[in-house]
Amino acid sequence: MKPNVVIVHELYPELLKTLEQQYNVVHFTRLNSDADRADFNAAMAEADAFLGSNVKFDEALIERSPRLKVIASVSVGVDAYPREALKARGIVLTNTPEVLTDATADTGFVLLMMAARRAGEMERKVRSGNWSTSLMSQDFGVDVTGKTLGIVGMGRIGQAVAKRGHFGFDMPVIFQNRSSKPEVEAALDARQVDLDTLFETADFIVVTAALSDETRGMIGRAQLERTREKTILINISRGPVVREQELIECLQEGVLYYAGLDVYEREPLDPSSPLIGLDNVVLLPHIGSSTVETRGAMCDLAADNLNRVLAGTSPLTPA
Ligand SMILES: NC(=O)C1=CN([C@@H]2O[C@H](COP(=O)(O)OP(=O)(O)OC[C@H]3O[C@@H](n4cnc5c(N)ncnc54)[C@H](OP(=O)(O)O)[C@@H]3O)[C@@H](O)[C@H]2O)C=CC1
Numbered sequence: 313m314k315p316n317v318v319i320v321h322e323l324y325p326e327l328l329k330t331l332e333q334q335y336n337v338v339h340f341t342r343l344n345s346d347a348d349r350a351d352f353n354a355a356m357a358e359a360d361a362f363l364g365s366n367v368k369f370d371e372a373l374i375e376r377s378p379r380l381k382v383i384a385s386v387s388v389g390v391d392a393y394p395r396e397a398l399k400a401r402g403i404v405l406t407n408t409p410e411v412l413t414d415a416t417a418d419t420g421f422v423l424l425m426m427a428a429r430r431a432g433e434m435e436r437k438v439r440s441g442n443w444s445t446s447l448m449s450q451d452f453g454v455d456v457t458g459k460t461l462g463i464v465g466m467g468r469i470g471q472a473v474a475k476r477g478h479f480g481f482d483m484p485v486i487f488q489n490r491s492s493k494p495e496v497e498a499a500l501d502a503r504q505v506d507l508d509t510l511f512e513t514a515d516f517i518v519v520t521a522a523l524s525d526e527t528r529g530m531i532g533r534a535q536l537e538r539t540r541e542k543t544i545l546i547n548i549s550r551g552p553v554v555r556e557q558e559l560i561e562c563l564q565e566g567v568l569y570y571a572g573l574d575v576y577e578r579e580p581l582d583p584s585s586p587l588i589g590l591d592n593v594v595l596l597p598h599i600g601s602s603t604v605e606t607r608g609a610m611c612d613l614a615a616d617n618l619n620r621v622l623a624g625t626s627p628l629t630p631a
């Protein structure tokens with residue numbers, strides 16, 4: 313009997329075909345409707361394995377999935393999964409580290425450059441026929457080269473952002489991290505500091521720390537009030553690391569000069585969010601790893617992990 317595999321993710325056709333040859337696959341590109349959700353729940357009741365992302369895996373769903381052996385998440389962040397409940401049931405959780413590091417760091421730099429040069433505002437001016445009002449000094453942005461880059465969470469993605477800043481833009485790098493990283497200090501001529509010092513010193517702050525009980529709400533008004541006159545905050549990790557309401561207020565009051573966000577407390581961002589009406593923020597729809605090549609590599613790795621667990625061997629990247 314072939315194992316039953318539930319997939320909630322877009323897969324490139326060859327990979328889907330290969331998986332369909334090996335398994336009984338129930339495939340959703342995403343769960344769009346109540347009907348999809350009902351079909352998904354029915355499929356999970358029989359599933360041996362799940363591959364995908366953006367599905368809320370609460371304890372109730374795990375209880376309703378009695379045969380489940382592996383969750384192969386198409387993401388590096390695994391904050392959405394109830395790890396204790398999975399462990400208690402012996403369900404293996406895997407993720408997709410490394411293969412998305414560069415694409416996500418690039419997205420950090422897209423936001424950083426767009427915010428620095430106020431590119432979103434300027435683009436909107438061109439599209440609305442207001443080019444002639446966009447050439448005055450009140451519309452100018454700030455330099456990037458040589459400015460101090462502060463990284464919150466110096467893991468794989470944090471280091472990739474830091475490399476771009478250090479080697480590409482001559483930026484002195486400071487960082488805050490849970491554990492000490494002398495090797496990163498040496499390699500990037502960087503300095504590890506505490507969070508307050510980072511917010512007081514950096515011109516650009518890029519948040520890349522994983523979301524956990526420890527990092528939830530780690531950045532709010534108390535930190536933002538320490539920033540310099542033209543500090544720019546970028547968040548490419550998870551929305552809840554930053555207190556969103558306090559961030560909005562600080563942007564509205566000019567306490568924080570500018571922000572660039574790929575992630576939000578609740579996704580998709582509610583169209584009524586005050587963030588949407590603010591000019592001093594660049595907003596992306598959680599596209600950190602969204603390139604054709606990177607998403608392909610993430611799906612390949614997730615599928616390899618799933619295959620290995622179902623074959624009784626160790627996954628390549630357990631989370
Ligand atoms: N926007 C997007 O589309 C994407 C977002 N992400 C997000 O980026 C995150 C990071 O990914 P990646 O770099 O691969 O993961 P890593 O595990 O390599 O890095 C996470 C870093 O966070 C640090 N950290 C944990 N707790 C704290 C804390 N309390 N204070 C400061 N630092 C802390 C860790 O410290 P230590 O070294 O001590 O473990 C580690 O250096 C993911 O968890 C995910 O949420 C990832 C991909 C795409």
Ligand SMILES: O=CC(=O)O
Pocket residue numbers: 386387388389390412600601
């Ligand atoms: O947000 C994306 C991830 O891979 O984590």
